[in-house]
Amino acid sequence: MAQLTYRDAVRRGIAQEMRRDERVVLIGEDVAAAGGVFKTTPGLLEEFGPRRVLDAPISEQAILGAAMGAAMTGLRPIAEIMFSDFLAVCWDMVANEIAKTRYMTDGQVSLPLVIRTANGGGLRFGGQHSQSVENWAMAVPGLKVVLPATPADLIGLLAAAVRDPDPVLVLEPKALYPVRGEVPDGELLDTLGRARVLRTGGDATLVAVGAMVPRAVTAAERMAEQGVGCTVVDLRSLVPLDVRTLLDAVAGTGRLFTVEENPRLCGWGAEIASIVAEEAFPALRGPIVRITTPHIPLPSADTLEDLARPSVSRITDTVLKALG
Amino acid sequence: MNDNPCPDVQLELYRRQVEVRVFEKRAYDLFLRNLVKGTSHLSLGQEAIAAGFGTAMRRDDYTFATYRGHAHTLVRGAPMAAVMAELLGRDSGLMGGKGGSMHLTSVEHGVMGSYAIVGAHLPIAVGAAWSAQYRGSGQAAVCFFGDGATNIGAFHEALNLAAVWRLPVVFVCENNLYMEYTPIASVTAVPRPAADRAAGYGLDPLVVDGNDVEAVYGVARAALERARTGGGPSLVEALTYRHGGHSRADPGKYRPAREVEEWLARDPVSGYRERLLRRGIPAKILDDIDTEVRAAVDAATDAAEAAPPPAPERLLSQVWTDGGSSWRN
Ligand SMILES: Cc1ncc(C[n+]2csc(CCOP(=O)(O)OP(=O)(O)O)c2C)c(N)n1
Numbered sequence: 127m128a129q130l131t132y133r134d135a136v137r138r139g140i141a142q143e144m145r146r147d148e149r150v151v152l153i154g155e156d157v158a159a160a161g162g163v164f165k166t167t168p169g170l171l172e173e174f175g176p177r178r179v180l181d182a183p184i185s186e187q188a189i190l191g192a193a194m195g196a197a198m199t200g201l202r203p204i205a206e207i208m209f210s211d212f213l214a215v216c217w218d219m220v221a222n223e224i225a226k227t228r229y230m231t232d233g234q235v236s237l238p239l240v241i242r243t244a245n246g247g248g249l250r251f252g253g254q255h256s257q258s259v260e261n262w263a264m265a266v267p268g269l270k271v272v273l274p275a276t277p278a279d280l281i282g283l284l285a286a287a288v289r290d291p292d293p294v295l296v297l298e299p300k301a302l303y304p305v306r307g308e309v310p311d312g313e314l315l316d317t318l319g320r321a322r323v324l325r326t327g328g329d330a331t332l333v334a335v336g337a338m339v340p341r342a343v344t345a346a347e348r349m350a351e352q353g354v355g356c357t358v359v360d361l362r363s364l365v366p367l368d369v370r371t372l373l374d375a376v377a378g379t380g381r382l383f384t385v386e387e388n389p390r391l392c393g394w395g396a397e398i399a400s401i402v403a404e405e406a407f408p409a410l411r412g413p414i415v416r417i418t419t420p421h422i423p424l425p426s427a428d429t430l431e432d433l434a435r436p437s438v439s440r441i442t443d444t445v446l447k448a449l450g
Numbered sequence: 451m452n453d454n455p456c457p458d459v460q461l462e463l464y465r466r467q468v469e470v471r472v473f474e475k476r477a478y479d480l481f482l483r484n485l486v487k488g489t490s491h492l493s494l495g496q497e498a499i500a501a502g503f504g505t506a507m508r509r510d511d512y513t514f515a516t517y518r519g520h521a522h523t524l525v526r527g528a529p530m531a532a533v534m535a536e537l538l539g540r541d542s543g544l545m546g547g548k549g550g551s552m553h554l555t556s557v558e559h560g561v562m563g564s565y566a567i568v569g570a571h572l573p574i575a576v577g578a579a580w581s582a583q584y585r586g587s588g589q590a591a592v593c594f595f596g597d598g599a600t601n602i603g604a605f606h607e608a609l610n611l612a613a614v615w616r617l618p619v620v621f622v623c624e625n626n627l628y629m630e631y632t633p634i635a636s637v638t639a640v641p642r643p644a645a646d647r648a649a650g651y652g653l654d655p656l657v658v659d660g661n662d663v664e665a666v667y668g669v670a671r672a673a674l675e676r677a678r679t680g681g682g683p684s685l686v687e688a689l690t691y692r693h694g695g696h697s698r699a700d701p702g703k704y705r706p707a708r709e710v711e712e713w714l715a716r717d718p719v720s721g722y723r724e725r726l727l728r729r730g731i732p733a734k735i736l737d738d739i740d741t742e743v744r745a746a747v748d749a750a751t752d753a754a755e756a757a758p759p760p761a762p763e764r765l766l767s768q769v770w771t772d773g774g775s776s777w778r779n
């Protein structure tokens with residue numbers, strides 16, 4: 127067991143897979159010689175050499191296109207898009223090419239590739255370097271979407287993503303890069319599409335992903351002090367989605383709160399709310415409540431950004447008020 | 451001195467062009483009969499480019515094509531009946547009816563896809579070439595696209611990366627002077643949309659008569675050889691012209707009559723036939739090829755028309771490698 131930061135876990139996860147499988151290669155801007163702008167990939171160039179760890183030009187379409195062409199011809203690329211906002215520059219590759227090609231070719235083409243990207247706010251980077259794009263990604267048929275919230279989950283889910291035969295987008299909450307967590311020794315391999323129940327309580331279910339997970343947990347701890355028991359579910363993966371764990375958790379409390387960093391409209395919680403309303407309506411004792419970033423671009427000033435993203439106090443206030 | 455390709459190759463170049471010509475004419479007829487639905491983009495008039503490259507390529511080389519990709523798929527040996535059935539949206543189609551005319555793919559024949567977002571497949575071809583280089587397989591990727599694609603960012607990103615990594619990829623711009631309806635010259639800063647950009651990526655400007663199948667074949671061989679021997683990418687601009695409109699039943703009225711006449715007079719297929727006859731190849735041999743091809747296209751059409759529509763189960767299949775489309779438990 128070791129204490130690792132999330133950023134060190136990224137490096138360890140990539141290295142684990144590159145050691146195991148010669149077909150795994152890493153491509154991205156500043157990932158090789160510089161070790162990544164978030165310092166998530168230092169030492170990989172030294173260990174695996176320039177054939178397998180490649181600095182790319184500022185050409186997001188070429189980075190993802192190259193990963194796709196390589197994946198369909200025998201490699202298992204990991205492509206880094208520096209900030210998830212930049213996915214908009216190469217969204218054609220994600221939404222039209224990578225996600226649709228298997229279906230359009232009736233399964234002739236397989237695309238075992240991983241896109242990793244730093245997602246979400248918290249670093250005061252302003253509107254074009256802070257967005258949470260999980261709701262964009264979840265809307266694309268043919269793309270798997272995972273959001274590991276801890277260093278151990280990152281390693282295990284990244285490994286699962288690399289070994290998955292289909293394209294997987296791994297959204298790394300950039301606010302969590304410096305956060306430490308316990309990581310077991312040895313090889314870690316997780317399963318895509320399994321949520322985790324982090325704590326249980328009888329009064330409300332909080333569902334979160336990514337950087338909102340630790341906030342939901344802290345909020346639950348605070349509410350417990352006031353005698354309100356919360357079940358907290360970390361979905362970990364939006365596609366595939368572990369609906370069973372979600373429905374079980376809702377059945378146990380009768381109240382559902384989503385904690386979402388993405389902007390309000392069509393955020394992932396809307397789909398969750400719809401599923402629960404359709405399939406667990408009798409279990410609900412009150413309305414489903416979504417706690418999200420407002421439907422705005424993220425502001426830069428620290429005070430404003432803190433107001434925008436769901437905070438521990440906003441979560442507790444919202445839940446306590448709703449429970450009455 | 452005789453620079454002509456050997457006789458077998460000449461006949462192959464002829465046959466492949468005729469195959470595309472007869473197939474495309476049939477596809478057009480079937481479109482007018484509402485058997486080919488949606489849209490289709492034909493290579494009538496542009497046959498020499500696909501035929502020249504198809505003949506020069508190695509069996510395991512990769513083809514990346516556009517929505518105008520019937521020709522590029524057929525010349526790699528993809529079964530004509532399955533291609534026709536795909537156009538008709540039938541169960542026996544190359545992709546079971548899920549791709550259609552614009553997305554013909556036959557991985558078994560090295561056709562890694564036909565892409566309908568202009569320019570998108572150039573970076574993807576770069577990736578296949580990267581993989582070939584990484585694996586040391588000696589394969590090359592050939593990527594076909596139109597003049598219009600030279601003005602989209604993906605073109606430039608792909609050219610640069612291919613050049614930086616010296617990848618075994620051949621970019622083939624089929625300059626047919628028009629995008630959909632707009633002349634390329636009216637929206638492009640340089641007269642040769644591909645060749646004039648080559649220097650920006652440290653490449654030679656290669657322009658070839660795209661209606662001369664032997665000229666195309668020669669350029670293709672040289673570019674593939676360069677790719678396989680570590681010389682890096684090539685950018686070829688092949689000058690050509692569509693005989694018909696951009697797609698479907700577009701009559702192409704936006705093109706001046708004189709221009710159309712001039713290019714029709716330079717028909718790659720009949721022009722090559724005349725050249726072979728002048729070289730002393732007996733007309734009977736060429737006629738036999740014509741007859742065989744027509745019979746093959748007839749048989750493919752009959753088979754496609756007789757085939758059932760896709761099984762409904764196909765709808766929810768092959769989103770994922772497990773064969774299904776499930777996103778939840
Ligand atoms: C990104 C994108 N923009 C626009 C279109 C619509 N479109 C389809 S074909 C075409 C013209 C392409 O012209 P060119 O590259 O010269 O190829 P050609 O059709 O002449 O073979 C356009 C604009 C598209 N498919 N993709």
Ligand SMILES: [Mg+2]
Nearest residue numbers: 596597628629
């Ligand atoms: Mg054109």
